[in-house]
Amino acid sequence: MTLNKKYLPLIATIVVFVALFVIGGSMYRNFLSTMVLGNILADNSFIIIAAIGATFVILSGGIDLSVGSMIGFVGVCMAVLDSMGWHPLATAIFMLFFGVAFGAAQGFIIDFCKIQPFIVTLAGLFLLRGLCFMVTLDSVPIQHEFVQFYSSIKVDLPGRGVLRSSALVMLVALALGIFIAHFTRFGNHVYAMGGDAESARLMGVNIRTTTVKIYALAGFFSALAGVVYALYTSSGYPLAGSTLELTAIAAVVLGGTLLSGGVGMVAGTLFGGMILGLISTLIIFNGSLNSAWIMISNGALLFLFIVMHRVLVGSFDLKGGTKE
Amino acid sequence: MKGICKSFPGVVALDDVDLTLRPGEVHALLGENGAGKSTLVKVLTGAISRDRGDIILDGTPVEFSTTAEAANLGISTVFQEVNLVSAMSVTKNLALASQTGRFGVISWKKARQDAREKLKRLDLDIDLEQPVGTFSVAIQQLIAIASALNDNTKVLVLDEPTASLDAQETRALFDIVRELKSRGIAVVFITHFLEQVFEISDRISVLRNGQLVGTKPIDDISRGELISMMIGKELGEVESAFSRREGKEPGAEIVRAEGLGRRRTLQPCDISLHKGEVVGLAGLLGSGRTELTKLIFGAIKNDSGTMTVNGKQQLPNTPRKSINTGIALCPEDRKTEGLVGELTIRENIVLSMQAKKGWLRKVPFKEQQKLAAEMIKAMDIATPDAEKQVRQLSGGNQQKVVLARALASKPDVMLLDEPTRGIDVGAHAEIIVLIRKLCEEGLALLVASSEINEIVAVADRVVILRDRSKVGELVGQDVTRDAIIETIAGEDVADS
Numbered sequence: 001m002t003l004n005k006k007y008l009p010l011i012a013t014i015v016v017f018v019a020l021f022v023i024g025g026s027m028y029r030n031f032l033s034t035m036v037l038g039n040i041l042a043d044n045s046f047i048i049i050a051a052i053g054a055t056f057v058i059l060s061g062g063i064d065l066s067v068g069s070m071i072g073f074v075g076v077c078m079a080v081l082d083s084m085g086w087h088p089l090a091t092a093i094f095m096l097f098f099g100v101a102f103g104a105a106q107g108f109i110i111d112f113c114k115i116q117p118f119i120v121t122l123a124g125l126f127l128l129r130g131l132c133f134m135v136t137l138d139s140v141p142i143q144h145e146f147v148q149f150y151s152s153i154k155v156d157l158p159g160r161g162v163l164r165s166s167a168l169v170m171l172v173a174l175a176l177g178i179f180i181a182h183f184t185r186f187g188n189h190v191y192a193m194g195g196d197a198e199s200a201r202l203m204g205v206n207i208r209t210t211t212v213k214i215y216a217l218a219g220f221f222s223a224l225a226g227v228v229y230a231l232y233t234s235s236g237y238p239l240a241g242s243t244l245e246l247t248a249i250a251a252v253v254l255g256g257t258l259l260s261g262g263v264g265m266v267a268g269t270l271f272g273g274m275i276l277g278l279i280s281t282l283i284i285f286n287g288s289l290n291s292a293w294i295m296i297s298n299g300a301l302l303f304l305f306i307v308m309h310r311v312l313v314g315s316f317d318l319k320g321g322t323k324e
Numbered sequence: 325m326k327g328i329c330k331s332f333p334g335v336v337a338l339d340d341v342d343l344t345l346r347p348g349e350v351h352a353l354l355g356e357n358g359a360g361k362s363t364l365v366k367v368l369t370g371a372i373s374r375d376r377g378d379i380i381l382d383g384t385p386v387e388f389s390t391t392a393e394a395a396n397l398g399i400s401t402v403f404q405e406v407n408l409v410s411a412m413s414v415t416k417n418l419a420l421a422s423q424t425g426r427f428g429v430i431s432w433k434k435a436r437q438d439a440r441e442k443l444k445r446l447d448l449d450i451d452l453e454q455p456v457g458t459f460s461v462a463i464q465q466l467i468a469i470a471s472a473l474n475d476n477t478k479v480l481v482l483d484e485p486t487a488s489l490d491a492q493e494t495r496a497l498f499d500i501v502r503e504l505k506s507r508g509i510a511v512v513f514i515t516h517f518l519e520q521v522f523e524i525s526d527r528i529s530v531l532r533n534g535q536l537v538g539t540k541p542i543d544d545i546s547r548g549e550l551i552s553m554m555i556g557k558e559l560g561e562v563e564s565a566f567s568r569r570e571g572k573e574p575g576a577e578i579v580r581a582e583g584l585g586r587r588r589t590l591q592p593c594d595i596s597l598h599k600g601e602v603v604g605l606a607g608l609l610g611s612g613r614t615e616l617t618k619l620i621f622g623a624i625k626n627d628s629g630t631m632t633v634n635g636k637q638q639l640p641n642t643p644r645k646s647i648n649t650g651i652a653l654c655p656e657d658r659k660t661e662g663l664v665g666e667l668t669i670r671e672n673i674v675l676s677m678q679a680k681k682g683w684l685r686k687v688p689f690k691e692q693q694k695l696a697a698e699m700i701k702a703m704d705i706a707t708p709d710a711e712k713q714v715r716q717l718s719g720g721n722q723q724k725v726v727l728a729r730a731l732a733s734k735p736d737v738m739l740l741d742e743p744t745r746g747i748d749v750g751a752h753a754e755i756i757v758l759i760r761k762l763c764e765e766g767l768a769l770l771v772a773s774s775e776i777n778e779i780v781a782v783a784d785r786v787v788i789l790r791d792r793s794k795v796g797e798l799v800g801q802d803v804t805r806d807a808i809i810e811t812i813a814g815e816d817v818a819d820s
Contacts, residue, residue, distance in 0.1 A: 188430060202407040204395060
């Protein structure tokens with residue numbers, strides 16, 4: 001059998017990632033090392049975690065804009081509750097439950113009221129950001145000794161690189177995401193819903209519970225991203241995570257998932273997020289380039305990928321376009 | 325099923341309908357569009373809930389609120405549009421319907437095995453990892469049937485399964501239906517093709533306006549009786565609609581195209597349309613019928629030839645220019661090209677007229693209402709009022725709205741592409757009567773159709789296309805079914 005076409009976008013993503021990495025290595029000494037890789041993983045772990053949640057939403061044909069605000073809100077709650085004497089782990093678990101509940105509520109409203117996910121999660125974005133400012137207006141440090149312990153956890157990589165705890169949490173989240181997407185009935189339902197919601201419904205997929213579960217899952221991953229971000233920066237700041245929802249969507253799209261839903265893989269999101277991280281690292285390594293170039297190259301790359309998808313999907317349609 | 329009632333806002337879709345299915349029979353469900361067939365099926369299979377009535381399965385009343393629950397009880401359905409997710413593989417599609425796995429975890433090995441077994445029941449041997457969309461519609465149909473069947477299926481509902489299949493594929497499907505029948509499964513078969521009803525079914529039930537007209541064994545009924553049951557009129561009226569009408573002298577020439585064509589779309593061809601004349605456009609699927617109508621309308625840009633309207637040069641043509649010079653097009657695909665389903669009947673009718681007047685001079689609301697009311701009356705559109713959304717209408721009524729909209733801009737020339745596709749016998753006859761009426765009022769009409777009987781019934785002159793070029797033209801007495809078929813087939817076939 002020839003290579004299944006559905007792997008093409010994923011392969012393209014990996015090729016771009018490797019190419020960028022090698023280009024960086026040829027330009028700068030010490031770039032092509034596990035140390036840089038470990039740093040990229042750690043620095044971008046919260047984006048990738050949030051993007052894993054966003055992958056499910058986008059696979060189902062929806063969108064979640066509340067991700068960045070959720071990260072900010074979880075952060076300030078972690079910090080304020082820390083100053084009130086809560087253990088960070090207890091707060092983290094509490095916030096994860098909150099994320100699931102908030103996401104589930106968004107999902108329920110989307111399906112029950114038949115409102116576009118864009119609007120519902122936009123409302124969620126404003127709501128959570130507003131709540132951030134209710135909790136605190138300042139940057140609040142997290143001083144619990146657990147934070148020191150958290151940042152001291154390291155797993156050595158071959159070479160001089162290390163995997164920090166944030167990267168470890170992210171890899172566990174990734175494994176969980178891959179498992180849910182590809183080895184559960186729920187995951188299969190997500191793909192079916194994104195591919196053709198009406199057919200999925202007629203084939204016995206319960207659209208309401210699936211929608212609620214999808215957004216609850218996205219809420220869980222955003223809250224987890226918020227926890228990782230708070231522990232990583234050891235502080236909570238009410239503006240943290242602004243526009244991160246868009247970065248997460250960019251990571252998902254770069255990872256080969258179609259915004260129209262139904263096509264894509266969770267593993268691609270890891271590479272999508274890493275590509276974004278790699279670009280900023282490259283530009284920082286250069287030193288002479290303005291940081292504006294990070295966004296410009298992200299934009300250019302995103303555009304290229306979308307065009308590439310269009311071409312890939314187009315050729316697929318021609319082959320299978322027998323359906324009316 | 326006993327005493328099923330279902331009403332939607334403004335319309336009673338089903339009114340006290342009883343339906344009995346016996347094991348091992350093929351039961352055809354017939355009726356015009358909007359008669360309530362689809363609604364009945366959706367109630368029977370749990371896709372929508374019912375207002376009143378009981379469903380009794382093997383003597384016990386059953387309740388279900390989703391298609392999955394209905395399928396578990398033994399009532400499976402394959403809906404009208406093939407319902408598979410075309411981007412997903414065959415295995416994944418089949419896994420959607422089944423209940424495998426503990427704690428929601430899917431074992432793909434087992435899912436593949438299940439899928440293979442399911443397809444084996446239908447003797448289907450295909451690559452399970454390919455996306456469903458890469459297979460032909462016929463195969464997709466079989467996959468959908470395979471996915472609908474499970475071990476305790478007692479009733480299988482097939483809603484228009486043959487709508488997009490060719491003759492050979494239909495025969496293969498019928499073999500499978502017979503096989504299922506021999507296993508004691510009751511098959512409910514819904515179709516518009518009467519030949520197929522007589523070929524495969526044991527009993528028929530006819531619905532009209534949401535009511536059951538009757539259930540009869542197939543051997544006790546003739547085709548004519550069946551049609552009059554469906555449309556509630558005497559047969560004579562229907563047959564007269566399809567008979568050939570008297571020819572008469574055409575009026576002045578309005579549209580004249582010479583060598584009109586486009587590379588890879590249509591070979592250059594000549595066509596002229598006269599006042600008070602219906603020109604039929606015959607040919608097989610893909611012969612260029614739609615392309616020719618679109619070329620004349622300017623929806624496809626030509627790259628050769630000339631075209632004059634009322635003696636004036638009309639090239640390069642655009643749809644806007646066409647409308648302004650009095651040419652109207654009723655496209656083939658109502659849903660995607662003809663109507664805006666979300667808008668009301670009134671808004672749809674006013675659309676092209678508004679476009680002609682320019683957006684700044686709004687047609688007054690009063691005038692819109694008056695126009696819509698006139699059109700609904702003239703076309704006999706079945707609707708409670710003009711403010712109903714078009715997508716809620718049946719196919720035949722939607723087609724009438726398309727015609728009404730084209731007529732609202734008072735055209736001199738009307739191009740009709742497949743005006744009767746997907747509508748039932750009754751509405752079919754009404755549309756043909758309408759076409760004749762328009763012709764008598766002095767319009768020039770071009771009717772493209774795949775149904776030769778229809779062309780013979782309406783056309784004064786027939787242009788015949790084959791393989792994207794014009795191969796002949798028949799006039800007056802020469803327009804017969806056989807002559808058209810012969811020309812379409814070409815000499816090489818006629819010889820053998």
